[in-house]
Amino acid sequence: MTRRRTAATEEHTAFRRALTAALRGEVRFGAAERTVYSHDASNYRHLPAGVAKPADLDDVRAAMALCREHRVPLVARGAGTSIGGQAIGPGALVLDFRRHLGRVLELDPDRRTARVQPGTVLDDLRAAARPHGLTFGPDPATHSRCTLGGMIGNDSCGSHSLAWGRTSDNLHSLDLLLPDGTELTVGGPTTPAERERLRRLPGRAGELHRALQELADGNLALLRQGFPQLPRRGSGYALDALLPERGHDLSRALTGTEGTCAVLLGATVRLVAAPAARALVVAGYPDETAAADAVPALLPHRPLTMEGMGADLIAALLAAGRRPPALDRLPAGGGWLFMEVGGDTPAAAEAAARTLAEDARRGHGATVTVLTDPDEQRQLWSVREAGAGIVTRLPPDPSQPEARGGAEAWPGWEDSAVPPERLGSYLRRLRALLAAHGLRGVPYGHFGEGCVHLRIDFPLGRPEGRRTFRRFLEEAADLAVSHGGSLSGEHGDGQARAELLPRMYPPELIALFARFKRIWDPENLLNPGNLVDPRPLDRDLRLAGLPERRLPLVFPYPDDDGSLAKAVHRCVGVAKCVDTSTGVMCPSYMATGEERHSTRGRARLLAEMLRGEAVPDGWRSREVHKALDLCLACKGCASDCPVQVDMATYKAEFLYHHYRRRLRPASHYSLGWLPLWLRATALAPRAADRVRRSPALAAALRRAAGIAPERDLPTFPAETFTRWFRRHRATHPADPAAPRLLLWPDTFSEHLEPHIARAAVAVLEHLGYAVEIPDRPVCCGLTWITTGQLTTARRVLRRTVRAVPPDIPVVGLEPSCTTALRDELPALLGRDPAYGDAARDLAARVRTFAETVDRHTxxxxxxxxxxxxxxxxxxxxxxxxxxxxxxxxxxxxxxxxxxxxxxxxxxxxxxxxxxxxxxxxxxxxxxxxxxxxxxxxxxxxxxxxxxxxxxxxxxxxxxxxxxxxxxxxxxxxxx
Structure with missing residues (x-):
């Protein structure tokens, strides 16, 4: 055993060295990189052997050759949002194409085609096509980060596939690399003469084409009769595309193979003309099953989209955060169809929408809203697009009013599909099946094509969870098949559903899938364990093996039952944090492009730290510390992440435990204790300013304090705000009849920019307020919180609570301090018997300067x-x-x-x-x-x-x- 382990270690080392020497791009085999690439958006966890980010196609070729030589599996990966487990593999080399192979190489508006690299983000392609009035038709909800390579691997669809089809309907050709190093380009339908020419090609290419044509020609009846006919069939290999009447369409047969047959080097895709104008019809029904029943009668209007959702998705949205104003535009009902129509002019689009709306009213008694304003349409569509993230946490269960929040919901039965005319029946039976297993979920999806998204509160973290998971998926698969449906209608099978394929296809067709895979990949190097010879669907679950022992924590995590493990597992891989086009989240990822610096990557590292396997050092982990070191604690993820992963809080918790009873970095003592240093500086501001102006002294101060040498030190005013205010109040007494306000003298307004607080006093007094300030120093504790000095932060906050008088509104000028008073104060003191009530009371009285002025516009x-x-x-x-x-x-x-x-x-x-x-x-x-x-x-x-x-x-x-x-x-x- 020891000799075998030693040989395996030596082989692994030899592979790593060879790969590092051969590739120009990054090669990473450390624990941190392996951890952040061990998950996608599925329920599964597979630690890869390593990660490579090829700099060019030569790197891809070299990586493939070395994987073949060293017998290491290879998994190609885009944004890592696969829901079935297709983007991870145990012991595999993961090739991340996003970093260097994500360009639109050429766009031909006359032919309506574009050549793209595999890592091209869909929105980048759409942005390049937009000036020509074109777009790429498929548009999954992850369009801001999903890559064309991943879309081809899963045959992605999106809300507009009703009009423009799936990814496989929008391909011209695929450039492929086979495991043996062969490169070839495959296209769409071919003529008999073209197929004969392909058969006669020399070498491996001709051998492959002959084998594929023989597979099809020898099984015509099986290929014609073995596949269900429905718009959304995403399960198994699309071998019926090889039929002669379909032109032996190799590009279509390979789309949706989940990286198990070939590695994509590039693709030429078809573009479609985007409508000049669009209008949105939203129809309300009693529930989502009634909305589904209405679909067949409305399809003849040929809308661009027909999306469905129920009231429980709205409930999940409201439970997740602030109520979007767009919800005011929803018509009355408990289930809705979102139907978009297009036209050459706004008037034409509106006319089509009015006709569709009238038919919806007459046919099924729907309540209808027609939206023609693009901004209003975008706002309502954002509700639907956020669904994939929102419903990872279900709304509270009405039958359990004592529960603080809803349960976690997981993929597994994420995107089943049935013929649209049977969708209502399927949804009713699916709801009944959930109830029979004591499970909950929020169905929504592409109702115009019979595709249903559904995340379910499987108890995966409990011992019986695996049994419940398996039993439900088996029965749900039988239910979908009984309705003439597919296990997957969009996201593919992966480990989640491939084991269930024999329930959908006859044994002869399952055998053909294996034969098709062997033709392309005879040594089973590409993404093994998916689709063919699949791993069991209830193995390798990421929640399995987590320690049950509760850790002593500082923050309460009330929405996660007090568990940091449950908090970090909020992250389900939706990957909004790797969208670099907009928003606050995640600034360090936007700067570095490193997965471990994304909110998702950091959550995975924390989860692995709690598991204790790949990251075994617990709170002392250097890997986790390095990843969190570049977290700006900006809190962007707390709002921008669909499931409110709050990395700023997790970082503060980690730093507290990491440095407990240990020496801290110099910046923790300088910047972390900044309020006290500035209070001391205020005793001699001129002397402090002389130090600042002296290059030698300022440089020495920066070195000692751990401050970046590139940074200018702040100037120190001659007088603090508090001193000015007391002089001001002595000469300008407050009106005793005026409403009172307490202006919060935060550290920055007090010691660095007192002119801002003075301006605020002038404005508030002009508006008729009697402004007060605390009679002794106060602080929100933020600098101690962000550096993880939470014991000190609590002491500071207790003094602050004692210093603030009751029953007076508190106005904050500095957003970070105001947020700390609203959020961190009750979080850190809420469980303190002596201070909890007072902390919550103070937090409830805090408002921003703008919120105060807003009453007097x-x-x-x-x-x-x-x-x-x-x-x-x-x-x-x-x-x-x-x-x-x-x-x-x-x-x-x-x-x-x-x-x-x-x-x-x-x-x-x-x-x-x-x-x-x-x-x-x-x-x-x-x-x-x-x-x-x-x-x-x-x-x-x-x-x-x-x-x-x-x-x-x-x-x-x-x-x-x-x-x-x-x-x-x-x-x-x-x-």
Whole structure:
């Protein structure tokens, strides 16, 4: 045994060395990289041997050759959002195509084709085609991050497949690499003469074409009769595409093979003309089964889409966060059909929509809304697109009113499909099957093609969970087949459903699947264990093997039963965090492009740390620390992630345990204790400023404090805000009859930018408030929280709670501090018997400066002009910006809120040594170029101290203003 293990280790080492020497791209075999690539969006976990990110196609060829030589399986991977387990493989080399092979190589608008690399993101292709009035028809909900290679591997569809078909309907040709190194291009339907020519090709290519034609010609009756005929059949190999009447269509037969037959080097895809105008018809029915019953009668209108969902999806959305205003446009009902129609003009699109709406009313008594405004349509579509993430947490069970939240819901029976005319019956039976097993789920999906998405609260973390999982999937497979359906209608089979294929196909066809796989991959190197000779569907579950022992934790995790393991397993791989096109999440991933720096990657590492296998060092893990070190704690994931993975909280928890009773980095003592250092500086501000202005002393201070040498130190004002306020109040007594407000003197407004707090006092007093401040120093504890010094943070917060008088609204100026008072204060003190009630009471009284001013917009003077706004990440995540937008609109400002994400400074992060490059890259993505390009007369608004500092230090000294300063300026210039 020892000799075998030693030989295997030596072979593994030899493979790693050979791969590193042969490839120009990155080759990673460390525990961190293996961990973050051990999951996709499925229920399964498979640790790969290693990960390679090929720099070019030569790297792909070299990797394939070395895998063949060393007998290492190979798994090609795009965005890693496969729901069946297709993008992971035990002991495999994972090839990640996103990093370097993601370009649109050529676009021909006349022929309506495009040549793409396998890692091309769908939205990038659509953006390239848009100026020509074209698009790629299939559009899955993950369009902002899914790759064309992954779409071809799974034969992806999306909501518009009703009009434009699946990926396999939109391909011209595929460029392939076989395991033996053979390269060939396969296309669509061929003539008998072309097939004869292919048979006569020399070498491996001719051998392959002969074998494939013989497979088809020898089994014509089986291929014609063995496959169900329905719009969405995503299970098994599409061998009926090899029939002579279908032109022996190899590109279609290979689409949906899940990387088990060949590796894609590139593809030429077909584009379609996008309608010049669209309108959306939303029809309401008593429930989703009634909506499904209405589908067949409405299909003759040939809508572009026909999506269905029920009231429980809306309930899941509301349980997940704030209520989107778009829901006000939903017509009455408990189930809905979303039907989009197109036209050459807006009038034509609206006319088609009105006709469809009238038919929906007459035929099944639907309540109907017609939307023609593109923004309103986008807002409602966002509800449907978010479904894949939202329903990973079910809404609370009405039968259990004492439960705080809903159960976790998992894939497995994610996208079954039946003929549309049988969809209503299937949904009713499926609901009954769920009830019979004591399970819950939220069905929704592509009702126009009979495809149902459904995540289910399988008890996978409990001992009986595997048995429940298996029994349900077996019975659900039989139910779908009894309705003439497919186990999968969109996402493929993978490990989740391949074992069930014999319930859908006869044994002779299952044998043909194996024969087809051997023709392409005789040595079974490509993604083994999927589709052919599948791994059992209830093995390798990622929740299996997790420790049941509860860890002592600081944060309460109330929505996760107090469990960090349950919290990190919120991440189900939807991968919105690797969408680099918009939003706050995840700034470090946007800067580095490294999977371990995404929210998803960090969640996987924390989960593996808790498991204790690949990452065995627990809280002392260097791999987890390195990944979390570049987390900006921006909280973007807490709002942008569909399941509210809160990495800022997990990072603080980890740092607390990692450094407990250990020496910390210098920045934790300098920046983490910043409020106290600044309080000391305020005793001698001139001396402190002399140190700042001395290059030698400032450099020494940076080194000692762990501050990045590229950073300028802040200036220190001669007087703190509190001192000014006491002088001000002595000469300007408050009106005792005026409503009272307590203005929070956060560290930055108190010690670094007191002019902002002074401006806020002027504005609030102008609006009639009696402004107060605490009679002793207070702090939200944020700097200690972000550095994981949670024991100290609790002490600080207890003193703060004692210092704040009761029954008075508290107004915050700094978004990060305001968020800490609303969220972290009750989280850290909520269970404290002496302070819990007071902490919750204080948190409930905290509001933003804009929320206070928003009550007086009619009293504000005009300040016409243009402005751009950088929203602080914590405000985006926790506080919201509706009030800010109303206030700037009341001023008459033409204000554009930047979609710039995190500024990159993020409190202590951007000041810490080793973080400057990532911090600057995050800022240079959108924010700094926008500020540099803005007209000198354009106001730059940024309520966050970090945002203003980053702008000042990187945007050529351009100064950003707090909203309080802008309002003060408006008052000063008013008649």
């Amino acid at each position: 009619a009293e504000l003077p005009a300040l016409p002009g243009s402005a751009i706004t950088q929203v602080h990440c914590h405000q985006h995540a926790a506080l919201g910006t509706d009030a800010d937008r109303r206030v700037t609109a009341a001023l008459g400002l033409d204000n554009r809120v930047l979609d710039s994400g995190c500024c990159g400074l993020a409190g202590n992060f951007g000041f810490e040594r080793g973080h400057y490059e990532v911090s600057r890259a995050a800022a240079e993505r959108v924010l700094i170029p926008e500020v540099r390009a803005a007209d000198p007369d354009t106001l730059v608004l940024a309520d966050g101290f970090s945002c203003r500092t980053q702008i000042a230090q990187l945007a050529d000294g351009r100064r950003a203003l707090h909203l309080a300063e802008v309002l003060h300026r408006a008052l000063d210039t008013a008649p």
